[in-house]
Amino acid sequence: MALKIYSTLSRQKEDLVPLEPGVIKMYVCGPNLYGPAHVGHAMSYIVFDTIRRYLQYRGFQVRYVQNFTDIEDRIIETARSLNTTVKDLSEKYIARFYAEMDALNVLRADYNPRATEVIPKIIEIVAGLIAKGYAYPIEGGVYFRVTRMTDYGKLSKRSLDGMEAGARIEIDERKEHPMDFALWKASKPGEPAWDSPWGKGRPGWHIECSAMSMQFLGEQLDIHGGGHDVIFPHHENEIAQSEAYTGKVPFVKYWVHNALLRLHEDEEKMTRHLGNIVSVQEAxxxxxxxxxxxxILSSHYRSPLTWKDENIIAARHGAERLRVALRDYEAGPSSNPADALCEQADQASRAFVFAMDDDFNTPRAIAQVYDLARTINAARDNGAPSNSVAYAQSILLELTEVLGLTLKGVSGPSEVEPFIALLVQTRNELRAAKQFALADQIRNRLAELGVVLEDAASSTLWKYTSQE
RNA sequence: GGCGACGUAGCCAAGUGGUCAAGGCAGGGGUCUGCAAAAUCCCGAUCGCCGGUUCAAUUCCGGCCGUCGCCUCCA
Structure with a gap:
């Protein structure tokens, strides 16, 4: 069965058929580097990372590009207010972005271009659009002529007439049409600027993504991703300028947009402009x-989600149970390599693929993962053959890796481990001597210090617990 | 005003025109344990409201109510 993917352009699930067999060219809109990322960004990047991981798991070679917007009005503004340079500001947030995405186990893109490194490509596209009559210069700036694109609005399903009626933007009277958008902006004194045929300036808001995707992936892409809020005008304009420039349609085969994250208290979408933010660092x-x-993955990516502490804590408990299912297991006979447990693991694996093939239905896929974890735990409780358990665990690990889970657990300072081990050993001697009051006291005090003990049949396991 | 999404157990969240509904968390009960913990087993929903189509609707259609998103920078 074919993998189905929902495209915003057709508003339908479509069979995923790449432009080039076996290869997926994927571009995801990256962060604007004027501030730290919040969990809404994390949601988007986790969603697309999971899609990427799954496509790779299904055997596609994925070429993944995600940009950094390192030149834009807000960055200029922020740099100025912090008395730093645009360059330093963006470098700082790029470093932080990498660190945070690594911590979220988001795989690095094959390439992370910065807008400022494709200025020549941008100028080339803008000049080409002017030459073809799709753009016109005004006083050092260049604007895209939306009326030239008869299908303008096809992604967001809006008409120029409809948009004009509700427009709340202040209209630049110099433009031919209120919806014409800037491809190139004349710079003011003191702002970062590049030479161009139209004078000193910098790229407009949308052209960078067209330039970067073309430069690093080609003139047509398989998947272009981003948040739902970026459908209009950003992606709409990308389509217009890209298809006008190359003459190739479609610019993107599958437009994929994740629904937005809201913050519990006010139930409004989380955005840096509103200031209702939970930063990735904090989370x-x-x-x-x-x-x-x-x-994030426990709800479908096209459904809006609300950030609510108790729900993330619930997810943490769930992750802990998956972790337990992957614990080493040596007891039990080693025989019957192809028994019911192995069959159940294979079954879970098939069901996982079936769910993910349906437009990346992670909630259903996760249900399979939990089922398998329960099966493993139960089998282990019943003394199942160790090689069967190991096989089922290998499947479970494989599936959780597709979801990008590490299942590593909380780590603590390694230098205290010998001391904890000593306490555990001492306590077990007390237990053997039936000094339960003292033994329980040690266990309770360790728990207060963030170390939990679990007395198993033959040995005592201990682990650090997460805070709060 | 225009366009769009959603409303399923305490919370989160899948799903299907006809064994009247996955999974997670929380809660209750049992097993295991010196006691715990962990694990495991058992227990809960008739699917926002009102109509319609159908032999049959939670699933299709219409209306209503409610929540939310985009239309402006925004993942």
Whole structure:
């Protein structure tokens, strides 16, 4: 069965058929580097990372490009207010972005171009659009002539007439049409600027993504992703300028947009402009990457989700149970390599693929993962053959890796481990001597210090617990 | 005003025109344990409201109510 993917352009699930067999060219809109990322960004990048991982799991070679917007009005503004340079500001947030995405186990893109490194390509496209009559210069700036594109609005399903009626923007009277958008902006003194045929200036808001995707992936892409809020005008304009420039349609085969994350208290979408933000850093400290990922993926990517502490904590508990299912297991006979447990694992794997093939239905896929974890735990409780358990665990690990879970658990300072081990050993001697009051006291005190003990049949396991 | 999405157990969240509904978290009960913990087993929903289509609707259509998103920078 073919993998189905929903495209915003057709508003339908379509069979995924790449432009080039076996290869997926994928571009995802990256962050604007004027500030730290929040969990809404994390949601988008986790969603697309999971799609990428799954496509790779299904055997596609994925070429994944995600940009950094390192030149834009707000960055200029922020740099100025912080008395730093645009360059330093963006470098700082790029470093932070990488660190945070690594912590979320988001795989690095094959390439992360910055807008400022494709200025020549941008100028080339803008000049080409002017030459073809799709754009016109005005006083050092260049605007795209939306009326030249008869299908303008096809992604967001709006008409120029309809948009004009509701437009709240202040209209630049110099433009031919209110909806014409800037491809190139004349710079003001003191702003970063590049030489161009139209004078000193910088790229407009949408052209960078067209330039970067063309330069690093080609003139047509398979998948272009981003948040739902970026459909209009950003992606609409990307289509217009790209298809006008190359003459190749479609610019993108499958437009994929994730629904937005809201913050519990006010139930409004989370955005830096509204200031109702939970930063990625803060979320990572509180919950860890696995809990965040599991929480995000427990709802379908096209459904809006609300950031609510108790739900992320619930996801953390779920992740813990998956972790337990992957614990080493040696007891039990080693025989019957192809028994019911192995069959159940294979079944879970098939069901997982079936769910993910249906427009990346992670909630259903995760249900399979939990089922398999329960099966493994139950089999282990019943003393199943160790090689069967190991096989089922290998399947479970494979599936959780597709979801980008590490299942590593909370780590603590390694230098205290010998001391904890000593306490555990001492306590077990007390237990053997039936000194239960003292033994329980040690266990309770360790728990207060963030170390939990679990007395198994033959040995005592201990682990650090997450805070709060 | 225009366009669009959603409303399923305490919370989160899949799903299907006809064994009247996955999974997670929380809660209750049992097993295991010196006691715990972990694990496991059992227990809960008739699917926003009102009509319609159908032999049959939670699933299709219409209306209503409610929540939310985009239309402006925004993942």
């Amino acid at each position: 990572l400290q509180k919950y860890g990457g696995d809990a965040i990922r599991l929480f």
